[in-house]
Amino acid sequence: MRISGIGAGGWKIAQNAGQSIVGANLGLSGLGWTPRATNQSWRGIASSADGTKLAAVIGGCCLVATQPFTGQIYLSTDSGVTWAARATVQEWRAVASSADGTKLVAVVNGGQIYTSDNSGESWIPHEANQPWRSVASSADGTMLVAVAQNRQIFTSFDSGTTWLTHDSNRIWTSVASSADGTKLVAVVGSGQIYTSTNSGVSWTPRESNQNWQAIASSADGAKLIAAVGNGQLYTSTDSGLTWTARESNRNWSAVTSSADGTRLIAVVEGGAIYTSVDAGLTWIARESTRTWQAVASSADGNKLVASTLGLIYTSTALPETGSAGFITGGQFSTIELQYVGNGLFLPLSHEGSIQSQ
Numbered sequence: 182m183r184i185s186g187i188g189a190g191g192w193k194i195a196q197n198a199g200q201s202i203v204g205a206n207l208g209l210s211g212l213g214w215t216p217r218a219t220n221q222s223w224r225g226i227a228s229s230a231d232g233t234k235l236a237a238v239i240g241g242c243c244l245v246a247t248q249p250f251t252g253q254i255y256l257s258t259d260s261g262v263t264w265a266a267r268a269t270v271q272e273w274r275a276v277a278s279s280a281d282g283t284k285l286v287a288v289v290n291g292g293q294i295y296t297s298d299n300s301g302e303s304w305i306p307h308e309a310n311q312p313w314r315s316v317a318s319s320a321d322g323t324m325l326v327a328v329a330q331n332r333q334i335f336t337s338f339d340s341g342t343t344w345l346t347h348d349s350n351r352i353w354t355s356v357a358s359s360a361d362g363t364k365l366v367a368v369v370g371s372g373q374i375y376t377s378t379n380s381g382v383s384w385t386p387r388e389s390n391q392n393w394q395a396i397a398s399s400a401d402g403a404k405l406i407a408a409v410g411n412g413q414l415y416t417s418t419d420s421g422l423t424w425t426a427r428e429s430n431r432n433w434s435a436v437t438s439s440a441d442g443t444r445l446i447a448v449v450e451g452g453a454i455y456t457s458v459d460a461g462l463t464w465i466a467r468e469s470t471r472t473w474q475a476v477a478s479s480a481d482g483n484k485l486v487a488s489t490l491g492l493i494y495t496s497t498a499l500p501e502t503g504s505a506g507f508i509t510g511g512q513f514s515t516i517e518l519q520y521v522g523n524g525l526f527l528p529l530s531h532e533g534s535i536q537s538q
Contacts, residue, residue, distance in 0.1 A: 182517070182518045182519075182520075182526075183515070183516070183517045183518075184510075184515065184516055185513075185514070185515040186510050186511065186512055186513060186514050186515070186533075187512070187513070188512065189512050190512075191509060191510050191511045191512055191514065192509065192510050192514075193507055193508070193509045193510075194507060194508050194509075194516075194518075195504070195507040196502070196503060196504060196505075196506045196507060197503075197504060198503050198504050199503060199524045200502075200503065200524040200525075200526070201502040201503070201506060201524060201525055201526070202506065202508055202518065202525075202526045202528065202537075203525055203526065203527050203528065204483075204498050204508065204528070204537050207498060207508075207528055207531060207535060207537070211446060211454060211456035211465075211467050211485055211496050211498075212456075212467060212496065212498075212535075212536055213496060213536040213537070214454070214467070214468045214487070214494040214495065214496045215261075215494060215495050215496070216492045216493070216494055217257075217261045217262065217264070217492065217493045217494065217495055218237070218255065218261075218264045218492060218493040219264075219492075220491055220492060221239050221252055221491075222239055222240065222250035222252065222490050223237050223238070223239060223474060223475070223488035223489060223490065223491075223492070223493055224238055224239060224240045224250075224273060224274060224275070224474055224475065224488070225237065225238045225273065225274060225275035225276045225287075225474070225475045225488070226238075226276065226475040226476065226477045226486055226487070226488045226493070227276045227277050227278040227285070227477050228278060228282075228477040228478060228479055228484070228486055229278055229279075229280060229281060229282030229479075230280040230281065230282075230320070230440070230479060230480040231479055231480070231484075232260055232478075232479030232480075232483070232484025232485075232486075232497075233258060233259065233260050233282070233484075234256070234257070234258055234278065234281075234282030234300060235256070235257040235260065235261050235477070235486055236254060236255070236256055236257075236276045236278055236282075236285055236287070236301055237254070237255045237256075237257075237264070237276070237475075237486075237488055237493055238252075238254050238255075238273030238274070238275065238276045238287055239251065239252025239253060239254075239255070239273055240252060240271065240272035240273040240274055240289070240290060250272065251270050251271055251272050251273075252270055252271075252273065253266040253267060253268050253269065253270055253273075254266070254267050254268040254273060254276065254287055254301060254304070255267070256300065256301040258300075260484055260486075260495060260497070261486055261493060261495035262495075264493075267301050267302065267303075267304070268287070268295065268301075268304045269304075271289045271292055272289060272290045272291060272292065273287055273288070273289055273290075274288050274289060274290040274313050274314060274315075275287065275288050275313070275314065275315045275316050275475075276288075276316070277316045277317050277318040277325070278318060278322075279318055279319075279320060279321060279322030280320040280321070280322075280360070280480070282300055283298065283299070283300050283322065284296070284297065284298050284318065284321075284322025284323075284340060285297040285300070285301050285322075286316050286318055286322075286325050286327075286341055287304070287316065288313030288314075288315070288316045288327055289310075289313060290312055290313060290314075291310060291311075291312055291313075292310055292311075292313070293306040293307060293308055293309070293310060293311075294306070294307045294308045294313065294316070294327055294335075294341060294344070295307070296325075296340060296341035296342075298322075298340065305341075307337075307341050307342065307344065308335065308344050311329040311332055312329050312330040312331070312332070313327060313328070313329045314328055314329060314330050314353055314354055314355070315327065315328050315353070315354065315355040315356045315367075316328075316356065317356050317357050317358040317365070318358060318362075319358055319359075319360060319361060319362030320360040320361070320362075320400070322340055323338065323339065323340050323362070324336070324337070324338055324358070324361075324362030324380060325337040325340065325341050325362075326356050326358055326362075326365050326367075326381055327344075327356065328353030328354070328355070328356045328367055329353065330352055330353060330354075331350050331351070331352060332350055332353070333346040333347060333348055333349065333350055334346070334347045334348045334353065334356070334367060334375075334381060334384070335347075336365075336380060336381035338380070345381075347377075347381050347382065347383075347384065348375065348384045351369045351372055352369050352370040352371060352372060353367055353368070353369055353370075354368055354369065354370045354393060354394050354395070355367065355368050355393070355394065355395045355396045356368075356396065357396045357397050357398040357405070358398060358402075359398055359399075359400060359401060359402030360400040360401070360402075360440070362380055363378060363379065363380050363402070364376070364377070364378055364398070364401075364402025364403075364420055365377040365380065365381050365402075366396050366398055366402075366405055366407075366420075366421055367384070367396065368393030368394070368395070368396045368407055369393055370392055370393060370394065370410070371390065371391075371392055372390055372393065373386040373387060373388055373389065373390055373393075374386070374387040374388045374393060374396070374407055374421060374424070375387065376420060376421035376422075378420070387421045387422065387424070388407075388415065388421075388424050391409045391412055392409055392410040392411065392412060393407055393408070393409055393410075394408050394409065394410040394433060394434060394435075395407065395408040395433065395434065395435045395436045395447075396408075396436065397436045397437050397438040397445075398438060398442075399438055399439070399440060399441060399442030400440040400441070400442075400480070401442075402420055403418060403419065403420050403442065404416070404417070404418055404438065404441075404442025404443075404460060405417040405420070405421050405438075405442075406436045406438055406445050406447070406461055407424070407436070408433035408434070408435070408436050408447055409433060410432055410433060410434070411430060411431070411432050412430055412431075412433070413426045413427060413428055413429065413430055413431075414426070414427040414428045414433060414436070414447055414461065414464075415427065416445075416460060416461035418442075418460070425461075427461045427462070427464065428447070428455065428464050431449045431452055432449055432450050432451055432452060433447055433448070433449055433450075434448055434449065434450040434473055434474055434475075435447070435448050435473065435474065435475045435476045435487075436448075436476065437476045437477050437478045437485075438478065439478055439479075439480060439481060439482030440480040440481070440482075442460055443458060443459065443460050443482070444456075444457070444458055444478065444481075444482030445457040445460065445461050446476050446478060446485055446487075447464075447476075448473035448474075448475075448476045448487055449473060450472055450473055450474065451470065451471075451472060452470055452473070453466040453467060453468055453469065453470060454466070454467040454468045454473065454476070454487060455467065458482075467496075468494070471489045471491065472489045472490040472491065473487055473488075473489055474488050474489060474490060475487065475488045476488075482498075483497060483498040484496070484497050484498075485497070497537060498537065506537070507537070508535060508536065508537045509535070509536050509537075510533060510534065510535045510536075511533060511534035511535075512533075513533055514531070514532060514533025514534050514535055515530075515531065515532045515533060516528060516530070516531040516532075516535060517529045517530045517531070
């Protein structure tokens with residue numbers, strides 16, 4: 182089946198019950214974004230490997246120094262369509278998830294580290310009060326790493342029950358982990374990038390001093406992306422040994438990576454969302470200018486979620502199954518679909534602006 186849109190209204194292909202369009206090879210990841218949740222100061226966000234289970238935290242920025250934004254942890258089990266509040270009202274800063282979304286870890290600015298082993302239904306506090314900034318988890322949720330401003334790096338080998346300190350007091354801003362928890366990377370505001378290949382026991386400084394704000398890792402820890410506030414994006418393909426500058430100077434606030442490190446997302450506070458499907462070589466601006474704070478991705482990079490000081494936004498490259506799913510194309514866009522059985526339609530070729538729902 183071939184369709185092309187000549188008119189300004191474009192076209193829409195709607196599915197029947199039991200049908201779906203295989204959209205993974207359409208390159209739609211990050212193209213269209215849907216607002217979700219209520220208007221809050223969303224600070225951090227995390228996703229399970231399949232993009233179904235999400236966790237988001239409220240807190241962080243302050244309009245007045247003595248009046249920080251506080252709120253709860255919110256959970257979604259339907260890729261961000263609906264959200265439920267959990268945990269206590271605090272100034273949450275960041276959250277991380279195991280691959281299956283069962284084990285979660287969240288940190289409070291000026292508070293403790295909290296863990297959950299039941300997908301966020303209940304939470305247990307750990308460690309002392311610290312100005313926590315970022316937290317990351319291994320795929321199984323057993324190995325955790327957290328950083329605090331002007332403090333050390335903290336690691337846990339038992340899902341957060343006990344914690345060890347490493348390296349020196351620095352202005353740590355973000356941390357990331359490989360899937361097995363052996364390769365870690367952390368960045369310092371007005372400092373360097375630090376890497377570890379032994380689960381955080383020892384750390385090696387990399388790159389030059391810059392205002393590093395965010396870091397993300399592929400599952401094997403080989404491909405990394407780091408962001409400089411009011412600077413550029415940097416990528417590495419050798420676990421942080423060498424780095425290459427990418428994109429333009431922007432106020433980058435957060436980055437995320439697919440498991441294989443080829444699909445990258447970076448967000449700008451007071452700017453747009455930028456996507457890359459070639460490990461950071463080229464970038465495309467998406468969405469509108471917003472106060473983007475955090476971003477997370479499914480393992481395949483097809484389901485994305487980003488938070489602002491306002492709403493949460495989700496994006497999917499895969500149309501929903503059944504009558505709820507469809508794809509649309511703009512004027513002069515074209516697509517060719519082949520029916521391959523069992524209600525599945527496979528795109529063979531496409532051109533122009535195409536989006537899915």
